[in-house]
Amino acid sequence: MKRLLVVLLSGVLTLGACAAPAPIPQMGADGKPLPKVYRIRSGATSRIQYSMLDSVNALRQAAGQPIVSLDPKLTAAAATHARDMSVQNRPWHFGSDGSSPIDRVRRIGYEGKLVGEAISETYETETETLAAWMKDEGSRRVILSPDARNMGFAWLQEDNGKIWWTLVMGE
Numbered sequence: 715m716k717r718l719l720v721v722l723l724s725g726v727l728t729l730g731a732c733a734a735p736a737p738i739p740q741m742g743a744d745g746k747p748l749p750k751v752y753r754i755r756s757g758a759t760s761r762i763q764y765s766m767l768d769s770v771n772a773l774r775q776a777a778g779q780p781i782v783s784l785d786p787k788l789t790a791a792a793a794t795h796a797r798d799m800s801v802q803n804r805p806w807h808f809g810s811d812g813s814s815p816i817d818r819v820r821r822i823g824y825e826g827k828l829v830g831e832a833i834s835e836t837y838e839t840e841t842e843t844l845a846a847w848m849k850d851e852g853s854r855r856v857i858l859s860p861d862a863r864n865m866g867f868a869w870l871q872e873d874n875g876k877i878w879w880t881l882v883m884g885e
Contacts, residue, residue: 751875752839763789766840766867766881770857773848777858785884788866791818792880795833796870799878805835819884826864829883830856836877840869843879861885 741747754762763784771781795818798809807815815831832853834843847853856862866882 751837752877753875754869754871754877762840762869763867766844767865769841769844770865770881773844774858774862779858779860780863782862782865782883785824785864785866787822787824788819788864788882788884789868790822790866791815791824792831792866792882793868793870794818794822795831795882796868796878796880799833799835799880800870800872800876805833805878807831807833815882819882824884827861827885829859829862829885831883832856832879832881834877834879836879837875838877840879843877847881856883857881859883 767782767784774781795809795815799805802810809818813821816828819828830852832847832850834846836843836846838846844857847857862883862885864884866880866884868880870878872878
């Protein structure tokens with residue numbers, strides 16, 4: 715019996731030694747691990763948009779602000795800007811044609827007032843992006859604005875995995 719246990723234990727130890735070691739994360743020039751690419755699957759648009767809406771509304775409610783609704787026109791403006799940031803290869807609030815967030819909201823026929831816009835260039839999920847926006851004073855102010863009643867949210871993911879996120883809040 716002892717002999718059988720010794721054989722089994724040595725077999726288990728041998729198999730355990732054959733297991734692949736945990737992958738070592740690749741490090742960037744800044745000494746931090748390179749981000750893992752978050753791939754957005756086709757057909758995930760509604761799930762991601764409503765997940766973001768639910769997360770934004772949870773943050774707004776916790777701050778004592780009214781909830782917002784997902785607005786198709788603001789979402790169209792957000793999608794246009796996400797695409798344009800990718801073309802320009804830089805995250806900023808002005809379009810390649812010089813347009814501002816106000817211009818983009820007017821162009822799509824949104825009848826309310828623009829509250830503000832939050833943008834990001836990242837490889838992170840929408841939840842991680844929202845967390846980063848909440849750490850930024852300007853983006854946080856837009857997301858938690860007491861005047862906001864509507865939200866648009868869209869993105870463009872490049873083939874390399876980079877995601878250009880845009881969130882637009884309106885009255």
